[in-house]
Amino acid sequence: MSKIHAAITAVNGYVPDYILTNKELETMVDTNDEWIVSRTGIKERRILKGEGLATSDLAVPAVQGLLKKRGIEATDIDLIIFCTSTPDMLFPATANILADKIGATNAWGFDLQAACSGFLFGLNTGTQFIKAGTHKKVLVIGADKMSSVINYQDRNTCILFGDGCGCVLLEPNEEGLGIQDAILKTDGSGGQFLNIKGGGSLNPASHATVDAGLHYAYQEGRTVFKFAVTNMADVAHDVMVKNNLKSEDIAWLVPHQANKRIIDATAERVGLPEEKVMVNIQKYGNTTSGTIPLCLWEWESQLKKGDNLILAAFGGGFTWGSIYLKWAY
Numbered sequence: 001m002s003k004i005h006a007a008i009t010a011v012n013g014y015v016p017d018y019i020l021t022n023k024e025l026e027t028m029v030d031t032n033d034e035w036i037v038s039r040t041g042i043k044e045r046r047i048l049k050g051e052g053l054a055t056s057d058l059a060v061p062a063v064q065g066l067l068k069k070r071g072i073e074a075t076d077i078d079l080i081i082f083c084t085s086t087p088d089m090l091f092p093a094t095a096n097i098l099a100d101k102i103g104a105t106n107a108w109g110f111d112l113q114a115a116c117s118g119f120l121f122g123l124n125t126g127t128q129f130i131k132a133g134t135h136k137k138v139l140v141i142g143a144d145k146m147s148s149v150i151n152y153q154d155r156n157t158c159i160l161f162g163d164g165c166g167c168v169l170l171e172p173n174e175e176g177l178g179i180q181d182a183i184l185k186t187d188g189s190g191g192q193f194l195n196i197k198g199g200g201s202l203n204p205a206s207h208a209t210v211d212a213g214l215h216y217a218y219q220e221g222r223t224v225f226k227f228a229v230t231n232m233a234d235v236a237h238d239v240m241v242k243n244n245l246k247s248e249d250i251a252w253l254v255p256h257q258a259n260k261r262i263i264d265a266t267a268e269r270v271g272l273p274e275e276k277v278m279v280n281i282q283k284y285g286n287t288t289s290g291t292i293p294l295c296l297w298e299w300e301s302q303l304k305k306g307d308n309l310i311l312a313a314f315g316g317g318f319t320w321g322s323i324y325l326k327w328a329y
Contacts, residue, residue: 006173007326008170008325011297012066013062015046015162028153039261042159044285045162045284048147055084055086055094058144058145058163059143062143062165063139066169067102074105077139078138079138081122082110083121083142085113085289098141114186116286119140120322123170124184127178142291146288157216157217161217161285161286162286164290180325182239185231185235186319190318193316194224194316195217196218198215228320233266236312249308250309251307252278253272253309254278257285278299304327308324308326309327
């Protein structure tokens with residue numbers, strides 16, 4: 001009997017229309033275009049504007065486009081794994097809200113929170129349901145409305161983040177294509193350097209927590225950069241070594257889009273030239289769970305069946321990891 005792999009059979013993405021440029025940020029905080037670009041590689045980011053719009057509203061058009069591409073109905077989906085750090089509400093799960101909005105009446109689902117590594121954690125989780133033989137169509141979504149948790153008076157964070165959504169469909173594959181291996185890591189001691197302190201059971205929402213700005217993302221940039229630049233590069237290298245892969249075997253590196261310097265360090269560690277690295281941080285900034293699937297969506301037309309891809313991410317928590325997959329179409 002052939003071994004079942006979980007393969008990506010469709011990918012899609014969505015970013016809002018509103019473009020927040022570095023020039024506009026110059027009018028909001030003490031920063032400038034040259035400083036932002038030289039340190040992060042970001043020129044602009046997309047922002048979801050409009051009353052009553054939430055993370056699920058980023059996912060609806062992305063998922064509807066994916067279903068159309070694959071030629072299936074929302075009722076065909078078995079499971080929805082919604083990777084996000086900015087859920088619509090604490091509960092119900094944004095996966096359930098989305099299922100209702102798109103009419104996925106036969107799916108169950110849950111939210112997965114691993115900050116910027118969320119999509120990788122979700123992809124590996126979805127893979128297990130396919131390999132177990134219990135599910136045939138698993139939707140994995142990476143989406144964040146980061147503008148909802150960013151203080152636009154804090155120049156350490158407001159220059160970095162944008163809103164966006166990417167999603168993939170996982171289905172069984174018996175040709176040996178799809179997800180091959182994953183190395184995923186966490187280190188909770190890093191939580192103090194990148195977090196949102198308010199709104200949970202530790203610091204429930206109150207006048208005091210709002211006044212203290214505890215509901216905004218906090219980042220100690222230097223420490224996070226130091227951890228990220230080492231760990232993201234190392235884990236991408238480790239998954240290649242574990243699977244006897246050399247740099248010439250890899251068609252594409254798909255790195256989390258947090259900082260151009262971290263992306264460059266990861267590419268250097270795995271020995272890949274710039275033309276084999278997916279980079280769109282200049283257009284979208286850091287969309288947290290959305291970055292990797294948005295890259296896959298943008299580069300989809302250049303991907304060939306059987307291509308070896310290395311996905312790598314680092315996020316708050318700390319969380320990090322890498323996935324090796326063979327493109328299936």
